[in-house]
Amino acid sequence: MMTVAITGRSGCGKSTVTECFVSRGIPTVDADQLSRQILQPGSPVLEKLAERFGPDILEDGVLNRRLLADRAFATPEGKQALDAITHPAIVEGIQAAGRAARQAGSPLFVIDGAVLVGSALDGAWDRLVVVAAPYETSVQRIVLRDGIRPEMARRRLDAQLPEARLRARADVVLENDGTRDQLRQKAEALVDQLLAQAKGGAVERI
Structure with missing residues (x-):
């Protein structure tokens, strides 16, 4: 099975590209969505965050995201602690999705995420696909x-x-320097290319 990561900066059209893979029935996991899911009420990650950053970041089991951000990003150590708690859960979720895709016999598995390069x-x-x-x-x-x-918007991009x-x-x-339809055509061609490579055994298992 070939694992393909799709990334890009805000406003690049990454979602349009990922949709082309999904429409072809290729198993896809959204790393950004996973990062939100692990912070939902009942998640064991919340207990660890409360232990590190204070029980008051939880209000009736619901995370006060702004308070957590204020404390986590106040120091480099806080950011490191936040990453150390959240990243393993995100990675495990992606690995579980990958195992399910492999067991289902899928030739491709897609990881979609805005922040992949330089992350855990x-x-x-x-294969890393960058939408620009x-x-x-x-x-x-x-x-x-x-x-x-x-x-x-410019401030967001510059960060x-x-x-x-x-x-x-x-x-x-x-x-992605044309229309959405033109981007879809490029993405569909890429799906065909990657499927051919994967089915041809062009990539060793990781």
Whole structure:
């Protein structure tokens, strides 16, 4: 089974690309969604966070995300502690999804995530696909999608990994510099290519 990671900066069109894999029945796990799920009421991760950052970050079992962020990001040690608690749970969720995909006999397994390069998941793939878009195009998409001002969208982009760093790590770069339909066509062609490689045994198991 070939594991494919799909990433990109905000407003790049990553979701459109991932949808093409999902529509073809390829098992896909959303790392960003997993990171939210592990912070839902009842998750054992919340107990560990409360032990480290204070019981008052939980209000009737519900996480006060702002309070947690204030404490976790106040110091480098706090951020490291937050990562040490949350990352293993995210990785385990992705590994479980991968095992299920392998047992089902799928030739491909997709990890979708905005923050993969440089994270605890870094390297847990056979192919890294980076979706890239012109800077101002991404700004416009973020503004329309999230209803925020352009300067806030630019600030969000500037806080993320530089596109050059993602491109340097990529096995495949999908240039999203046209219409959504054009991006879908590129993504569909990529799905065909990767399926052919995987079924042909071009990649060793990791």
